[in-house]
Amino acid sequence: MKKCIICSNPNLNVFKFKHIILKDCEKVICEHCKHFSYESSMTDGEFITSYIANSKNKFINKNQINILNKSYWLNLSRFQMIKNYLPKHSETLNVLEIGPGFPGLAYFWSNSEIDYKMYISEPDLSKQKLFNKFFPNISFFDIDKINTEIYHDNFKNYFDVIILNNVFYYFKDPTNIIVQLKNISKKHGVIFVDILNSKYIDKNYEKKIDMRHVFNKNSLKTLFDNCNFSTLFLDYFDTDQQNILNQNKREIGFFDRILYKCLKLVRADLIVNFTINDTSSNFSNEDGMYLRGIFKNV
Numbered sequence: 108m109k110k111c112i113i114c115s116n117p118n119l120n121v122f123k124f125k126h127i128i129l130k131d132c133e134k135v136i137c138e139h140c141k142h143f144s145y146e147s148s149m150t151d152g153e154f155i156t157s158y159i160a161n162s163k164n165k166f167i168n169k170n171q172i173n174i175l176n177k178s179y180w181l182n183l184s185r186f187q188m189i190k191n192y193l194p195k196h197s198e199t200l201n202v203l204e205i206g207p208g209f210p211g212l213a214y215f216w217s218n219s220e221i222d223y224k225m226y227i228s229e230p231d232l233s234k235q236k237l238f239n240k241f242f243p244n245i246s247f248f249d250i251d252k253i254n255t256e257i258y259h260d261n262f263k264n265y266f267d268v269i270i271l272n273n274v275f276y277y278f279k280d281p282t283n284i285i286v287q288l289k290n291i292s293k294k295h296g297v298i299f300v301d302i303l304n305s306k307y308i309d310k311n312y313e314k315k316i317d318m319r320h321v322f323n324k325n326s327l328k329t330l331f332d333n334c335n336f337s338t339l340f341l342d343y344f345d346t347d348q349q350n351i352l353n354q355n356k357r358e359i360g361f362f363d364r365i366l367y368k369c370l371k372l373v374r375a376d377l378i379v380n381f382t383i384n385d386t387s388s389n390f391s392n393e394d395g396m397y398l399r400g401i402f403k404n405v
């Protein structure tokens with residue numbers, strides 16, 4: 108009998124579903140943990156190929172422009188959160204980001220004081236080129252080769268930080284991915300996950316949904332518990348937003364406010380404060396738009 112991939116509960120509701128990428132898709136909802144997924148026999152490889160083809164040569168719509176505008180602040184806050192949970196040791200940190208698409212987070216790493224070595228697993232060649240151009244020190248990691256001998260020899264217990272920024276819902280078998288990532292993660296290394304709050308996925312959103320899994324707080328935690336990770340942080344975005352803002356709090360003087368208000372001029376060293384202050388109101392919803400977690404390999 109078919110069981111929930113998170114909690115093994117057999118009480119599932121299954122519907123036929125028209126998905127923009129997955130063929131012969133069914134929506135499966137677990138009555139117990141409320142995790143739901145879009146199931147199809149498509150492999151991760153086929154899915155990625157289709158996803159890349161689907162995202163090419165399209166006009167950017169208004170929603171995407173909003174996302175781009177927000178992404179600076181979003182990535183800043185993500186970076187700050189990851190920084191708060193970095194494993195403490197003096198050597199170079201090995202960092203892996205899976206499927207970053209655009210180099211949003213990499214920018215903050217490169218501007219930080221942290222001694223790190225970054226790897227990127229990015230299947231889209233045009234995006235790889237972007238990374239090569241702007242971040243020549245970044246190395247590439249092919250997640251499809253994770254089980255090969257050479258990867259096993261080189262990367263076993265290797266990474267201090269693994270970043271899954273808005274990609275974790277694309278994998279067919281998310282538990283298996285975490286099991287594999289655990290192998291390349293150092294003991295006490297952390298995995299950072301950021302996904303969309305399931306509450307935002309309504310009938311309208313579903314018309315254009317490209318995910319395979321929709322986690323809630325409970326189902327995400329259960330998955331990481333099952334793989335022997337401890338939860339260092341797990342909450343909706345807004346919950347920690349205040350802390351993040353407080354960390355960056357610096358008085359913006361009267362003169363700077365006027366300068367910004369009248370001339371849209373910002374002193375370079377204040378740009379971060381302004382970005383945060385300008386966009387934080389986008390996330391006033393008490394349930395937050397994103398579910399964010401930091402999990403430690405124990």
Ligand SMILES: [Zn+2]
Binds near residue numbers: 137139142
């Ligand atoms: Zn379940």
